[in-house]
Amino acid sequence: MKHFEQKVIRFIDEKNLINKNDKILVALSGGPDSVLLLNLLVKYQKRFKINIGALHINHRLRGVDSREDERFCRLLCESLNVTFYSVRKNVKSYSQKYKYSLEESGRILRYYELNRFADKYGYNKIATAHNSSDNAETVLLNLIKGAGLRGISGIPYKRGNIIRPVLCVTKKEINSYLKFHKINFRVDLTNLSSDYERNFLRNEILPVIKKRLNPSIEDTILNSSEIFRNADCLIECKVNEFIDDVADFSGKELKIYLNKLPELKPELIPELLKTLLKKNFQMQVTFDDILKLKSLINKESGKNVNLSSNISALKERNVILIGPYIRDENFQPVNTEVGKEVQINGKKLCIENCERPIKFSNKKNEEYIPADNIDDKFIIRRWQYGDRFYPLGLNGTKKVSDFLNEEKIASSQKKKQLVLLNNDKIVWIIGLRLDERFKITNKTNRIFKLCLR
Amino acid sequence: MKHFEQKVIRFIDEKNLINKNDKILVALSGGPDSVLLLNLLVKYQKRFKINIGALHINHRLRGVDSREDERFCRLLCESLNVTFYSVRKNVKSYSQKYKYSLEESGRILRYYELNRFADKYGYNKIATAHNSSDNAETVLLNLIKGAGLRGISGIPYKRGNIIRPVLCVTKKEINSYLKFHKINFRVDLTNLSSDYERNFLRNEILPVIKKRLNPSIEDTILNSSEIFRNADCLIECKVNEFIDDVADFSGKELKIYLNKLPELKPELIPELLKTLLKKNFQMQVTFDDILKLKSLINKESGKNVNLSSNISALKERNVILIGPYIRDENFQPVNTEVGKEVQINGKKLCIENCERPIKFSNKKNEEYIPADNIDDKFIIRRWQYGDRFYPLGLNGTKKVSDFLNEEKIASSQKKKQLVLLNNDKIVWIIGLRLDERFKITNKTNRIFKLCLR
Numbered sequence: 001m002k003h004f005e006q007k008v009i010r011f012i013d014e015k016n017l018i019n020k021n022d023k024i025l026v027a028l029s030g031g032p033d034s035v036l037l038l039n040l041l042v043k044y045q046k047r048f049k050i051n052i053g054a055l056h057i058n059h060r061l062r063g064v065d066s067r068e069d070e071r072f073c074r075l076l077c078e079s080l081n082v083t084f085y086s087v088r089k090n091v092k093s094y095s096q097k098y099k100y101s102l103e104e105s106g107r108i109l110r111y112y113e114l115n116r117f118a119d120k121y122g123y124n125k126i127a128t129a130h131n132s133s134d135n136a137e138t139v140l141l142n143l144i145k146g147a148g149l150r151g152i153s154g155i156p157y158k159r160g161n162i163i164r165p166v167l168c169v170t171k172k173e174i175n176s177y178l179k180f181h182k183i184n185f186r187v188d189l190t191n192l193s194s195d196y197e198r199n200f201l202r203n204e205i206l207p208v209i210k211k212r213l214n215p216s217i218e219d220t221i222l223n224s225s226e227i228f229r230n231a232d233c234l235i236e237c238k239v240n241e242f243i244d245d246v247a248d249f250s251g252k253e254l255k256i257y258l259n260k261l262p263e264l265k266p267e268l269i270p271e272l273l274k275t276l277l278k279k280n281f282q283m284q285v286t287f288d289d290i291l292k293l294k295s296l297i298n299k300e301s302g303k304n305v306n307l308s309s310n311i312s313a314l315k316e317r318n319v320i321l322i323g324p325y326i327r328d329e330n331f332q333p334v335n336t337e338v339g340k341e342v343q344i345n346g347k348k349l350c351i352e353n354c355e356r357p358i359k360f361s362n363k364k365n366e367e368y369i370p371a372d373n374i375d376d377k378f379i380i381r382r383w384q385y386g387d388r389f390y391p392l393g394l395n396g397t398k399k400v401s402d403f404l405n406e407e408k409i410a411s412s413q414k415k416k417q418l419v420l421l422n423n424d425k426i427v428w429i430i431g432l433r434l435d436e437r438f439k440i441t442n443k444t445n446r447i448f449k450l451c452l453r
Numbered sequence: 454m455k456h457f458e459q460k461v462i463r464f465i466d467e468k469n470l471i472n473k474n475d476k477i478l479v480a481l482s483g484g485p486d487s488v489l490l491l492n493l494l495v496k497y498q499k500r501f502k503i504n505i506g507a508l509h510i511n512h513r514l515r516g517v518d519s520r521e522d523e524r525f526c527r528l529l530c531e532s533l534n535v536t537f538y539s540v541r542k543n544v545k546s547y548s549q550k551y552k553y554s555l556e557e558s559g560r561i562l563r564y565y566e567l568n569r570f571a572d573k574y575g576y577n578k579i580a581t582a583h584n585s586s587d588n589a590e591t592v593l594l595n596l597i598k599g600a601g602l603r604g605i606s607g608i609p610y611k612r613g614n615i616i617r618p619v620l621c622v623t624k625k626e627i628n629s630y631l632k633f634h635k636i637n638f639r640v641d642l643t644n645l646s647s648d649y650e651r652n653f654l655r656n657e658i659l660p661v662i663k664k665r666l667n668p669s670i671e672d673t674i675l676n677s678s679e680i681f682r683n684a685d686c687l688i689e690c691k692v693n694e695f696i697d698d699v700a701d702f703s704g705k706e707l708k709i710y711l712n713k714l715p716e717l718k719p720e721l722i723p724e725l726l727k728t729l730l731k732k733n734f735q736m737q738v739t740f741d742d743i744l745k746l747k748s749l750i751n752k753e754s755g756k757n758v759n760l761s762s763n764i765s766a767l768k769e770r771n772v773i774l775i776g777p778y779i780r781d782e783n784f785q786p787v788n789t790e791v792g793k794e795v796q797i798n799g800k801k802l803c804i805e806n807c808e809r810p811i812k813f814s815n816k817k818n819e820e821y822i823p824a825d826n827i828d829d830k831f832i833i834r835r836w837q838y839g840d841r842f843y844p845l846g847l848n849g850t851k852k853v854s855d856f857l858n859e860e861k862i863a864s865s866q867k868k869k870q871l872v873l874l875n876n877d878k879i880v881w882i883i884g885l886r887l888d889e890r891f892k893i894t895n896k897t898n899r900i901f902k903l904c905l906r
Contacts, residue, residue, distance in 0.1 A: 014748075144662055144666050144667050145667055146667070146676065146677065149680065149681065201666070204661070205662065208657070209597055213650055213653065214597050214598055214599075217597055223599065224599065224740075227723065230721075231602055231685075231720075231724075233720045234687075234718060235687060265686075265687060267683035267684075267687050270683060287676040
């Protein structure tokens with residue numbers, strides 16, 4: 001059992017987790033891992049010259065058992081002569097309020113309280129009892145469920161003020177040590193049932209893999225995690241070198257300058273896009289999002305794609321505009337053509353061949369456009385975040401959004417506004433304003449009439 | 454089934470695997486994957502404007518079955534109007550000769566022949582039928598058995614002139630397609646039994662994971678593979694930017710300049726060390742090798758570590774020297790001390806306290822050293838690659854290796870040469886030359902006598 005302790009001490013030294021005079025707050029659940037961690041740190045506190053306290057967070061998920069856990073931790077700390085803190089949090093109500101899973105809520109509250117207590121009582125480090133089995137499960141589960149480098153980097157042995165001194169030993173090694181030294185702990189029954197996927201991996205997959213493919217898979221994956229974490233770190237650095245040159249974020253809309261991208265290695269672009277989306281829209285970026293964005297880079301201006309989390313991206317000439325789009329729950333784009341009448345929002349829109357001479361009117365629901373070099377297929381759709389057009393009579397472009405604001409369209413109506421497109425160009429903000437590019441000139445031969453009745 | 458074909462075509466287009474006028478040589482085993490690949494490429498050869506040929510490599514591992522495979526492939530190509538080539542290779546004898554596994558030998562011979570035929574008959578691309586199930590197996594197996602980024606990057610869809618157009622579909626999808634279209638193929642029975650670990654993963658682990666955790670794990674891992682490959686590529690680039698500044702390789706010995714390392718991000722150092730070892734010694738670098746080398750960086754001069762593949766590393770003041778060491782099969786380092794007699798190579802070495810006055814002699818098997826500021830523990834060991842000492846009478850250091858050459862020691866004897874160490878310093882190239890640092894001076898009080906009898 002000396003070997004076990006040496007392994008942990010060597011890990012702490014190698015990774016430089018503990019310095020002289022550290023004040024360390026241990027996250028103490030009462031389960032085997034945290035009980036072991038506390039015992040070891042206490043045993044070696046003189047060697048490390050450290051101060052130790054422990055915080056128990058009562059998640060109030062298991063009634064009497066939760067109170068018993070707390071009592072157990074208090075008594076353990078008394079017996080070890082460790083300062084004990086405890087706090088009760090209602091994980092269930094937090095989970096219901098913020099729509100996180102119970103596990104996620106527990107995690108958030110735990111780290112929040114650990115940091116709060118550390119700050120309040122002057123602990124410069126927080127120690128959690130994650131072990132190499134937890135790490136292997138995390139890495140494998142993330143790989144199986146879909147992950148980038150961050151996902152398979154596993155649990156870091158050090159992150160900010162958080163240290164994980166027993167990350168180098170397996171759950172099994174911990175249990176043997178506790179048994180050998182007759183150290184008591186609490187069995188958290190929720191652990192055995194709450195996280196279905198993790199438990200399936202832990203209880204059914206990993207044991208077989210260990211038996212048949214690699215008995216020391218935890219060590220193997222811990223080593224690999226470190227390689228992956230290093231790589232992730234390097235790429236993050238590299239992306240951050242470029243990120244401010246390549247894009248601007250206005251608070252709502254992200255602009256990616258396409259002429260800056262060729263300066264980057266192509267392999268870096270997916271990571272850059274991912275970081276930009278994550279950073280500015282706090283979204284869970286999928287592989288599909290990145291594929292769509294990447295393909296948009298080489299598409300013609302005016303094309304757009306919908307990403308996950310209600311974010312959409314629009315290609316303009318030298319820039320990609322990204323922002324939240326208004327989810328169009330009631331109106332799907334409608335194809336129409338010359339000679340056809342379409343029912344929209346209780347009115348009829350028709351596009352007709354039109355004979356000269358035209359009687360121009362002031363009616364905003366009637367417009368004329370040149371038919372000469374134009375496709376006779378049209379699309380009617382709601383305007384999208386990022387849409388721009390050339391308002392008739394104005395020199396240059398304007399965002400449809402801004403135009404609608406200037407027209408004092410009520411915001412409830414604004415999102416319902418329809419536009420008519422020809423070949424991806426906005427022809428008409430329907431019922432409001434024609435596009436300058438579709439103005440009748442003295443060179444116009446044939447004419448279409450647009451009409452909303 | 455149209456969907457299946459579209460998926461493959463889209464993949465080929467997206468990854469730009471095929472260009473107009475490509476001449477593609479398909480690796481045709483006769484199994485389901487390669488039969489499907491050939492059929493699909495033939496079906497779309499006009500769309501892609503390509504020429505297709507197929508090479509069957511008869512591994513001669515399964516007697517009659519092997520000849521039947523070859524016949525099947527020949528007939529298939531005739532029916533599809535595809536130029537057919539075949540070649541017979543004795544995988545077994547190659548495997549025995551070069552000590553590779555049968556799988557590895559098959560792989561080496563396969564790619565060798567594919568390239569040879571492609572060159573000979575003017576094919577600019579080689580297509581292999583790896584699918585997303587193969588990729589998922591490779592990634593998972595590598596992660597489980599221990600891998601860096603390269604290992605979990607899976608099977609690349611393109612590498613040099615090799616393309617893998619069906620890497621986007623699963624084994625199951627391929628089988629359904631073949632069944633639906635009533636396309637025949639050969640069942641390779643060796644596939645079902647030869648690679649124990651891969652088959653275990655394929656038949657026992659992956660099906661459960663698919664059922665319980667992620668039914669589309671192949672797609673998921675294919676996406677992740679690409680992320681990992683990008684990262685691997687970026688880091689390789691970054692390492693290559695530095696590699697020539699940081700190290701020199703003489704053909705035998707690698708010098709890493711320690712004063713150059715701080716210019717690198719610390720996360721890059723493990724990758725740099727790994728690349729240097731792989732590149733210069735063609736060794737399989739383990740995580741442990743890198744840990745040892747990294748720890749050597751901060752150790753005192755004179756320390757050395759043995760790496761895998763008979764490579765050892767020696768720390769000198771500003772440099773780490775790495776080279777193959779002579780595997781010492783018969784002689785393990787021996788600890789000795791003053792007053793003790795040790796049996797080595799049929800002779801006796803003793804270190805004794807010695808009274809003045811000394812009768813200096815010319816005998817090379819008798820030397821005197823100062824005992825004043827010296828440890829009384831010594832080590833006798835074979836000299837190691839990278840060892841240096843200060844030959845008595847010479848101003849400066851010399852490699853032990855060079856010294857032995859100059860002394861005209863036969864190479865069979867050279868590797869057996871022993872040295873005496875005190876506190877990691879070479880005291881005596883035993884029976885040949887004392888070290889300058891251990892010279893008796895007029896300040897010397899106490900004296901040890903070294904004697905080989």
